[in-house]
Amino acid sequence: MNIIPFPDRADWPALLARPVQSTQQIEAAVAPILAQVRAGGDAALIALAQKFDKVDLSTGGLAVTTSEIEGAESQLSDELKAAIEQAYQNIRLFHERQKQPIEKIETMPGVLCWRKSVGIEKVGLYIPGGTAPLFSTVLMLGVPAQLAGCREVILCTPSNHPAIYFAAKLVGITKVFRIGGAQAIAAMAYGTASVPQVYKIFGPGNQYVTAAKMLIAKEGIAIDMPAGPSEVAIYADDSAVPAFVAADLLSQAEHGADSQVLLVSTSKKLISMVNLALPAQLDKLPRKELAAKALLNSKAILVESEADAIDLLNAYAAEHLILSVENAEAVAEQIVNAGSIFLGNYTPESAGDYASGTNHTLPTNGFARAYSGVSLDSFVKKITIQHITPEGLQVLGPVVEVMAEAESLDAHKRAVSLRLASLTEVNPA
Amino acid sequence: MNIIPFPDRADWPALLARPVQSTQQIEAAVAPILAQVRAGGDAALIALAQKFDKVDLSTGGLAVTTSEIEGAESQLSDELKAAIEQAYQNIRLFHERQKQPIEKIETMPGVLCWRKSVGIEKVGLYIPGGTAPLFSTVLMLGVPAQLAGCREVILCTPSNHPAIYFAAKLVGITKVFRIGGAQAIAAMAYGTASVPQVYKIFGPGNQYVTAAKMLIAKEGIAIDMPAGPSEVAIYADDSAVPAFVAADLLSQAEHGADSQVLLVSTSKKLISMVNLALPAQLDKLPRKELAAKALLNSKAILVESEADAIDLLNAYAAEHLILSVENAEAVAEQIVNAGSIFLGNYTPESAGDYASGTNHTLPTNGFARAYSGVSLDSFVKKITIQHITPEGLQVLGPVVEVMAEAESLDAHKRAVSLRLASLTEVNPA
Numbered sequence: 001m002n003i004i005p006f007p008d009r010a011d012w013p014a015l016l017a018r019p020v021q022s023t024q025q026i027e028a029a030v031a032p033i034l035a036q037v038r039a040g041g042d043a044a045l046i047a048l049a050q051k052f053d054k055v056d057l058s059t060g061g062l063a064v065t066t067s068e069i070e071g072a073e074s075q076l077s078d079e080l081k082a083a084i085e086q087a088y089q090n091i092r093l094f095h096e097r098q099k100q101p102i103e104k105i106e107t108m109p110g111v112l113c114w115r116k117s118v119g120i121e122k123v124g125l126y127i128p129g130g131t132a133p134l135f136s137t138v139l140m141l142g143v144p145a146q147l148a149g150c151r152e153v154i155l156c157t158p159s160n161h162p163a164i165y166f167a168a169k170l171v172g173i174t175k176v177f178r179i180g181g182a183q184a185i186a187a188m189a190y191g192t193a194s195v196p197q198v199y200k201i202f203g204p205g206n207q208y209v210t211a212a213k214m215l216i217a218k219e220g221i222a223i224d225m226p227a228g229p230s231e232v233a234i235y236a237d238d239s240a241v242p243a244f245v246a247a248d249l250l251s252q253a254e255h256g257a258d259s260q261v262l263l264v265s266t267s268k269k270l271i272s273m274v275n276l277a278l279p280a281q282l283d284k285l286p287r288k289e290l291a292a293k294a295l296l297n298s299k300a301i302l303v304e305s306e307a308d309a310i311d312l313l314n315a316y317a318a319e320h321l322i323l324s325v326e327n328a329e330a331v332a333e334q335i336v337n338a339g340s341i342f343l344g345n346y347t348p349e350s351a352g353d354y355a356s357g358t359n360h361t362l363p364t365n366g367f368a369r370a371y372s373g374v375s376l377d378s379f380v381k382k383i384t385i386q387h388i389t390p391e392g393l394q395v396l397g398p399v400v401e402v403m404a405e406a407e408s409l410d411a412h413k414r415a416v417s418l419r420l421a422s423l424t425e426v427n428p429a
Numbered sequence: 430m431n432i433i434p435f436p437d438r439a440d441w442p443a444l445l446a447r448p449v450q451s452t453q454q455i456e457a458a459v460a461p462i463l464a465q466v467r468a469g470g471d472a473a474l475i476a477l478a479q480k481f482d483k484v485d486l487s488t489g490g491l492a493v494t495t496s497e498i499e500g501a502e503s504q505l506s507d508e509l510k511a512a513i514e515q516a517y518q519n520i521r522l523f524h525e526r527q528k529q530p531i532e533k534i535e536t537m538p539g540v541l542c543w544r545k546s547v548g549i550e551k552v553g554l555y556i557p558g559g560t561a562p563l564f565s566t567v568l569m570l571g572v573p574a575q576l577a578g579c580r581e582v583i584l585c586t587p588s589n590h591p592a593i594y595f596a597a598k599l600v601g602i603t604k605v606f607r608i609g610g611a612q613a614i615a616a617m618a619y620g621t622a623s624v625p626q627v628y629k630i631f632g633p634g635n636q637y638v639t640a641a642k643m644l645i646a647k648e649g650i651a652i653d654m655p656a657g658p659s660e661v662a663i664y665a666d667d668s669a670v671p672a673f674v675a676a677d678l679l680s681q682a683e684h685g686a687d688s689q690v691l692l693v694s695t696s697k698k699l700i701s702m703v704n705l706a707l708p709a710q711l712d713k714l715p716r717k718e719l720a721a722k723a724l725l726n727s728k729a730i731l732v733e734s735e736a737d738a739i740d741l742l743n744a745y746a747a748e749h750l751i752l753s754v755e756n757a758e759a760v761a762e763q764i765v766n767a768g769s770i771f772l773g774n775y776t777p778e779s780a781g782d783y784a785s786g787t788n789h790t791l792p793t794n795g796f797a798r799a800y801s802g803v804s805l806d807s808f809v810k811k812i813t814i815q816h817i818t819p820e821g822l823q824v825l826g827p828v829v830e831v832m833a834e835a836e837s838l839d840a841h842k843r844a845v846s847l848r849l850a851s852l853t854e855v856n857p858a
Binding site for chain 1: 508509511512513515516518519522523526527529532534536537540542544545547548549550551560561562563564565592628629643644646647649650651655670672673676677679680682683684710713714715716720757758761762764765766767768769770771772773774775776777778779780781782783784785786787788794795796797798799800801802804806809810811812813814815816817818819821822825826827828829831832833835836837838839840841842843844845847848851
C-alpha cells in the first residue's frame with residue numbers, strides 16, 4: 001500500500017476521490033438494449049441472451065421451473081444449507097425489528113394523523129452471474145421483501161447455481177428468470193409476456209446493469225440506490241492486530257481490481273506491520289492477481305490525531321468502515337457518513353457481508369453521505385392518513401384558511417370555509 | 430366532469446394513465462444549463478438569471494441578507510404569522526414522533542447489531558416563484574430537516590415573499606439564495622463560490638427544475654422523489670356531502686390545467702349532485718380558467734362495488750386520496766397505493782396541504798406504487814453498526830466461512846479463519 005503521511009486538509013478531496021467512471025459511453029450502449037426489450041419483449045430477451053451471453057433461451061424458456069428450484073436443495077452440502085439457514089434467521093431477526101407499529105398522533109384536538117407501512121406490491125431482484133454465485137445477496141434482498149409483505153417478488157439471474165435457487169426458495173420467491181445484464185433490468189422495468197413488470201428494482205451488477213438501473217430510475221421506476229465499486233476503510237490503532245487488518249483489506253481487494261481500500265491510522269508502526277503482513281496473506285489467495293491490483297491503488301494514510309482520522313473518514317463516507325481501535329464505540333458515535341460500521345478486532349466485514357444480520361447492500365462511492373443501505377424501509381411505502389372531526393376542523397380550519405389565502409389558492413381555502421359554514425348552520429351555538 | 434359508467438377492467442390502464450410527458454426535449458434544454466453552472470459558478474448564475482428571468486443579481490448578490498430574513502416578520506399580518514406558527518407546531522409534532530430510538534439486537538450470542546440515524550449533513554431546498562408563494566413547502570421540508578439535525582440547510586428561491594423568509598427563519602434556515610429554475614438545482618448540486626454544495630435536494634418546481642433534478646440524481650446527488658402534476662382521487666358514497674366533494678375537486682384543479690382530478694363512486698346520484706355543484710363553485714374562483722381546464726380532463730368513474738372502487742384506486746395510486754365514505758377507515762386499510770389518505774366529510778385535502786401535521790410533499794404520477802412522501806426518514810441516513818465478541822465470532826464465524834467459500838471469496842473466509850485460529854491459540858480449551 002502507498003503510505004501517505006500527514007496529508008494537508010486541502011489535499012483530502014483529491015486523496016479521497018473515487019475513480020471517475022465515464023458513464024456516457026455505457027449509457028449509450030445500454031439505451032438501445034432497453035428500447036429493444038421494451039418493444040420486443042421475450043423475443044428480444046432471447047435474442048440478446050444469444051448475442052451477449054451465447055446462451056440459447058429459446059427452448060428451455062425464460063423461467064426457471066419449480067422443480068429446478070425445489071431440487072436445488074439436494075445439490076448442496078448439509079453444511080452449506082445449514083449456514084444459509086442460519087444467515088437467513090439472523091438477517092430475518094435484524095430486519096424484523098425494523099417494523100414500526102402504527103401510532104396515531106393527535107396534533108390538535110380532533111386532528112388525528114398517522115402512517116401505515118405497506119409492502120411495495122411488485123419488486124424485482126437482480127443477481128449477477130460471474131464467478132461468485134451471490135446467494136448471500138438473494139438473502140439480503142429477499143428477506144426484507146418477504147418481511148415487508150411484497151405480494152410479488154421476482155428474481156432475474158443468469159446464474160443457475162443451486163445455492164441461489166435454494167436461497168430464493170427460503171425467502172419465498174417462486175418466479176426466477178434466466179436473464180442477465182441490462183436486458184434483465186429492462187424486462188423487470190417494462191414487463192414482457194414472461195416477466196412481470198415491477199415497481200422497484202434491487203441488486204448489484206456490472207456497469208451495464210448499473211447504467212440500466214440509472215436510466216430506468218429516470219423514467220420513474222424506483223431502484224435501491226446508485227452503485228459503484230465496493231470499498232472498505234479501516235481505522236486502526238496499536239490495539240489492532242495487524243494480521244486481521246491485512247486480512248480485512250484483502251477481503252475487500254479480492255472483489256476486483258477497482259475495489260477501494262483505505263487504511264487510516266495515527267500509528268506509523270501499525271501501518272508498517274500491516275504492510276509487512278500483506279504479501280504473505282496475498283500469496284495464499286486464489287484471486288491474488290485481482291487483489292494485488294486493487295492494493296496498488298489503495299492508500300494507507302497516516303494522520304496526526306483521532307480527530308483528524310474521524311474528519312477524514314467522514315469526508316470519505318466509506319461503504320464499509322472498520323474501527324479497529326480501543327475506543328471503537330465512542331469513535332462510531334462521531335461517524336456521520338458510512339454505510340455500515342464494524343467495531344473492534346473480532347468484527348470482520350465478512351461477518352456483515354454474510355450472516356451477522358445486517359444488510360450488505362450498502363451505499364458505495366461516497367453515496368453514504370445521503371443514502372442508507374437497504375433495509376425493511378426499502379421495501380415498504382409509508383402512507384400518511386388523517387382524520388379530522390368537525391370539532392377538529394373548527395380549530396384547524398381557520399389556520400388553513402389564512403395560509404391558503406396568503407398562497408393565493410382560493411379553492412383550497414373554500415374547501416375549508418364551506419365545511420366550517422355548514423357546521424355553524426348545524427350548530428348555531 | 431366526464432362520467433364513465435362501469436368501465437371494463439381491461440380499459441382501466443388507459444383510463445387511469447397520466448398524460449405522458451416528453452422529457453427528452455426539456456432535458457436537452459436543461460443539460461447545457463447544468464454544465465454552464467458547473468463550469469461558470471456564480472457568474473453563470475448571474476448570467477442565467479439575466480437571460481431567463483430578466484433579473485439583475487450582479488449588484489445585490491446571490492444571498493438574501495440576514496436583515497431581509499429577520500425583517501420579513503414585520504411585513505406579515507399577525508393572523509398569518511400565527512397561522513404559520515401553528516402549522517409549524519403541528520408539522521413538528523407529527524414528524525418528531527417519527528424518530529426511532531436505537532435498539533441493539535443480539536442476533537446470536539455475542540453478535541450485536543444496531544442502526545443509528547444521522548441527519549444528512551448538507552441539504553438543499555428549492556421553492557419556486559410564480560403566483561403562489563409556497564411558504565407552506567418551506568415548512569414541509571424545513572421542519573424534518575431541522576428535526577433530523579442536518580448541519581447545513583440551504584434554500585434557493587426566486588421568490589422574495591416575506592412569508593417564505595419568515596418560514597425559513599422558523600425552521601432555522603440562515604442561507605437563502607435568490608436563484609430560480611434549473612440553475613438553482615445545478616448550483617446546489619455542484620456548489621459555487623456563494624452556494625454550498627449539498628448531498629440531497631428537495632422541492633417542487635416546473636418541468637425544467639424537475640428535469641434538472643432527475644439529471645443530477647443520475648450523477649449520484651440524492652433527490653426527494655421524481656415529480657409530476659399534482660392530483661387527487663376522491664372515493665365518495667351517498668354519505669358524502671356533494672358540495673364538499675366539489676370543493677375538494679376544485680382545490681386540486683386550481684393548481685393548474687394539468688392537474689389530475691378523479692372521482693370514483695358506486696352512486697350515480699352522488700356523481701350527478703357533484704357535477705351540479707361544480708359550476709357555481711367554479712364561478713367564484715379567481716383561478717377559474719385554470720380549474721375549468723383541469724376539470725375538462727377529469728373523470729367521474731361509476732363502479733359496481735366497493736371492491737371495484739378499491740381495486741381501481743390501488744391501480745391509480747393517487748397522490749392524495751379522499752375517502753368520503755361511511756366506512757372510510759375500513760376502506761383505508763385496503764388501500765395499498767396512495768401518497769396520503771383523507772378520511773370522512775371533514776378532512777379536506779387542504780388541511781394536509783397546510784397544517785394538520787402530515788407532509789404535503791407526496792408521490793405523484795403513480796409513483797406512490799414504490800415511493801413514500803417526504804418524512805423525517807428523507808433527511809436521515811441509517812448507519813448499521815455491529816460489534817462481535819470473540820465468543821460471538823466462534824459461533825458466527827463458521828457460518829461465514831462456509832458461505833464465503835461457496836461464493837469463492839477466499840479472502841472473506843480467511844478474515845474469519847485467522848481470527849478464529851488466534852482465539853484457539855489463546856484459549857486452547
